[in-house]
Amino acid sequence: MTNEPQPASGAYDATQITVLEGIEAVRKRPAMYIGDTGERGVHHCVYEVVDNSIDEALAGHCSRIQVIIHADGSIAINDDGRGIPVDMHATEGKPAVEVVLTTLHAGGKFDNSSYKVSGGLHGVGVSCVNALSEWLEVEVRRDGTVYHQRYERGAPKTGLERIGKTRESGTQITFKPDEQIFGATTFQWDILTSRLRELAFLNRGVCIVLEDEGQGRRESFQYEGGIREFVEHLNRSKQAVHPEVICFEQMRDDIQVEIAMQYSDAFTENIYSFANNINTIEGGTHMSGFRSALTRTINQYARANKLLKDNQDALSGEDVREGLTAVISAKIPDPQFEGQTKTKLGNGEVQGIVESVLNENLSTFFEEHPNVARAVIQKALTASRARQAARKARDLTRRKGALDSGSLPGKLADCSCRDASKTELYIVEGDSAGGSAKQGRDREFQAILPVRGKVINVEKARLDKVLSNEEIRTMITAIGTGIGEDEFNIDSARYHRIVIMTDADVDGAHIRTLLLTFFYRQMPELVERGYIYIAQPPLYKIKRRKHEQYIESEEQLTRVLLELGIEEQVFEAVDSGPRLAGDELRDFLMLLSHFERQADQVRAKGIPFEEYLRHCDPESGAFPQYRVEIDRGEEGLEYRYAFDETSLRTLREEAERELGGELEIELKGGPRALNDRPVLRWTEVFSAPRLSELAVRLKEAGFEVGRLCPGEQPVGHLYDQEDCIPVDSLFGLLESLRREGRKGLTIQRYKGLGEMNPQQLWDTTMDPGRRKMTRVMLEDAVKADEMFSILMGDDVEPRRAFIEANALNVQNLDI
Structure with a gap:
């Protein structure tokens, strides 16, 4: 609000007040309802429809869900539930299915008579999907009859019609995201696979099938073991500290809590929390209850059994969670989420319930399985000692940096701009390419940091060992954020673009993977914020007669x-x-x-x-x-x-x-x-x-x-x-x-950045007006953790299986 007078040309009166009703409001401000209008929003539309089918499964009426990606960019979600009601709504004067699809805050989840537990609570899910679709078709199989209706951009195009007889029941919703709303309307197989697999784990026995007609792919998910199998799936590429997954389930005050956990030899934690099947990526009260109860319970057992001496400091939360893989699932009759995208649980009563459930059950498990308890506490004690060593290594690094020339490494060719939002750091493989990059760069905003050889594989080392690697210390100092849970500060980043630029050969790919492993495991917020990029130097230079051109991909070729x-x-x-x-x-x-x-x-x-x-x-x-x-x-x-x-x-x-x-x-x-x-x-x-x-x-x-x-x-x-x-x-x-x-064509395959002179490197890879870079984004934390464990971990068998499964997909193999 302001008290300054408005200019006459900008009159502000009642005529400037716009009232948006229902579907129109969703189309005008879609991000309010689905989070954003990018790739994430498109997939959120699918989740809204699938969640309705899952709610039918939670109510005991659905056992099979099909998700089919069609060739025209549309997607169909079909279930064998009861089918959306088709009888006339008493107050709206139109079929109930039409009310559900066209009216915000309309649904069967505002009381507990139809659904005791539900992920869709606001009544805006499927109506939002309808509003944001170029077209949507609903097919309901109910009471022996098949009904069909079509909508276009949220408005009914046809009436609800009976189109035949059937012995099946259920609902199929097919929709195509509206290109007027979304920047990208393509459904990604990996993103959908991750979410549907999660839902199958969280709802034991439900069969979920994903198909892509264009690619001819099909995958089915069904798990009778529930979240126990989920933890086994997450840890299958790691070496478990104890073979049996610790798993328990308890109902308290109408809130159902399921917890499954297992420790491995990894050095990072992987904890996933869910509330009514919704992945609460920002945690919430159930996650807080789990963390606090875990630390307290392990410390109590360690003190009581003399595994932790009286004069020793208590184990920290960071210590007891090292190597832990856990899934927490809470089913709540009346959950309180932050916003429609439901990324954080806010129910205060859930924290105490999770704490008591974990404390009671884990204490009992430790008493019955003392060998497992000792192995877990021994791992936490080792983590505690490593954490103290890492703190000393950080202190030593800081002292050495302060005594040397300034605090920046000498091999860093820094830029002159001090606005981090405008600067970029190129991490370049080798001194040769580093020299070309330093000569070819724009010194105003581009900094160059050459790295020699292959940095330490942080997947196999604790932080104290990581900090002993000179190249790693150089990068940490250059980036400026610090490292470790206690000291990392994203606001101190000296560059908002950190570009990995390596050769297009096997060694370059290995170095790139080692660097990505370091950033993902030790500086994950850089990845989450989208600060990490991969340079895309050209793959080929083609020449035919007088025609010469750089080629960046196989598709372009x-x-x-x-x-x-x-x-x-x-x-x-x-x-x-x-x-x-x-x-x-x-x-x-x-x-x-x-x-x-x-x-x-x-x-x-x-x-x-x-x-x-x-x-x-x-x-x-x-x-x-x-x-x-x-x-x-x-x-x-x-x-x-x-x-x-x-x-x-x-x-x-x-x-x-x-x-x-x-x-x-x-x-x-x-x-x-x-x-x-x-x-x-x-x-x-x-x-x-x-x-x-x-x-x-x-x-x-x-x-x-x-x-x-x-x-x-x-x-x-x-x-x-x-x-x-x-x-x-x-x-x-x-x-x-x-x-x-292909006749008469000379194709030169670029492998080393050192093969290019400074001008070529600038023209093809560093010039902001012409270059192409891949931004590293975290779309699927489960898949990312699994892939780093397979490719970079100690266990050989999962890596062997991965190589065998993907051997035929390899291109440009250097042997």
């Missing part, structure tokens, strides 16, 4: 080869068709490459593309949206195609008249229906709208879609200065010109 393939090439269609060369031919090939990708998506759904192509409408270019399968039992299968929902319903009605009875609708990929009557299944082709757009463009270019695949006659001829080559199809034309692009 493929694209360039296609462009080079059309040089001095002319494509002439048969029967007085178009004649294409130069830019026209390049644009036409790009159109064909789009067609090729969509054709692969159709094949991934088990539909032969040539067959599908024959059902395209030659006049409009429209492709069928559905491939319908009529299962007549012993008479076999019949396939038909439908262009939209109306023609799908018409097709079903016609088939029922032909067969003289109702067809039972069966969910594709779901449990099989009983075979006492014919069954109707359909596969929705989510590539159809995109294919239809491409077909129109292809027709404008002078070709029918039928010429994409080989036919009886060639589609045209490819001419250059010497040859005339018949082309059997448009896809064949694409492949021929890819091969042509």
Whole structure:
């Protein structure tokens, strides 16, 4: 508020007050409801829908959840629960499912009659997803009937319609994130895998299936052991201190607490907390209760059993958590979260309950298993001694730094700017590349720190050993944040971009991995804040005649080869068709490459593309949206195609008249229906709208879609200065010109940064106007911890298994 008068041109009165209602408010300020509009927000939409299915499982009505990523960028979440109610709502005057999907703060979770425990409590989850989707379709299977309704940007496009009979129950919600809202609308397999695996661990017995139709990938998660198996999964690449996972579960004051924990030989802690299946990444009262009770219980046992002498200091929380992997799951009837994204639990009563549950059960476990208790306390005592040694090493490092020339290492070529938000530190492999980088850099904001050899693997060493490594100490001093739980201060960072720049060979990859391990294990907040980057020097330099170009990826190389393939090439269609060369031919090939990708998506759904192509409408270019399968039992299968929902319903009605009875609708990929009557299944082709757009463009270019695949006659001829080559199809034309692009081409593979002079290094890797860098982000803490343990830990077998599983994916192997 201000008392200064407003200028006349900026009048502020009642007309400036805007009232946003319901869905409109969500579209105007989406970040208020889903956290952000980037990649995280897109996936949060999926979690909102999946959480509803999980709530059905918690209520005992759902055992299987399917999540399917479709080729057009949409995603479907299907469960076998009770199905959203479809009867008319008493006060809203429309079906309950429509109320749920279009009205904020509407749902079945505001009292405990339908759901005793629930992750979705605010009633804004699925309605927000609807509001932020380009389109959303809901299919409800309930009381023997299948219902369907479509929405576009939150508004109903059709009414709720009965589309058939079924013996199944459940809900399927399919939606496509709105590109007007989200910056990125692509669903990431790894991110979804992590969350769905978590949910399967936290809800023992529930089967969750994830499929990606475009990539042909499928993974199923089902764990009868619950969070005990979760801890075993987290520790499978580590050496356990005690073989049995400590696990207990207790209900107290209507709050269910589950805790599973196991110590390993690692030097870091991995504790994950959940409240009503929500990953509370910022912790909360349940995490506070766990930490305080763990420290107190272990110290009490150690004192009582003379494992800790009377004159010794008590073990700190940091000591007792070293090497601990734990999962805390609380199920609370009325949880209080901070915001809709639910990253921190606020219920004060939960802390005391978790403390008492852990104290009682862990004390009993230690009394019954004294060998485990002694092993745990011995590890904590070793950690305590290492912590004291690390403190002395830090003190020594600081004293030495103060006595030397200033406090910055001599090998650091610092920048002149002192605004940390504008500066960047390049950690460069070797003195040779460091020399080129120092000469090529912009001294105003770019600092260079060369590192020699390979730094210590911090995955296998405690902090006191880490601090004995000269290269590590140099980096710590240059970055300026300090190190260790007690001293690290992110606000003291001297650079907000720390760029790892290593050679594009095996040694460079190893050094990069060692540095990333150091930052993730010892300075994790640098990673969490997004301060760590990886430079992307070019992989290739290609040369053909006078053409010379730097290539940064395999994908770019493929694209360039296609462009080079059309040089001095002319494509002439048969029967007085178009004649294409130069830019026209390049644009036409790009159109064909789009067609090729969509054709692969159709094949991934088990539909032969040539067959599908024959059902395209030659006049409009429209492709069928559905491939319908009529299962007549012993008479076999019949396939038909439908262009939209109306023609799908018409097709079903016609088939029922032909067969003289109702067809039972069966969910594709779901449990099989009983075979006492014919069954109707359909596969929705989510590539159809995109294919239809491409077909129109292809027709404008002078070709029918039928010429994409080989036919009886060639589609045209490819001419250059010497040859005339018949082309059997448009896809064949694409492949021929890819091969042509490699002729006469010299490809130089860059491996060492030292191979570039300072100007080349600046032009390709350091110039902010042209360079490309990869920002290191922490999307999945469980996956990251597992990967560092596998690749950098002591246990050889998990690393061997990883190498065997990924050997065929290796590219550019140096041997």
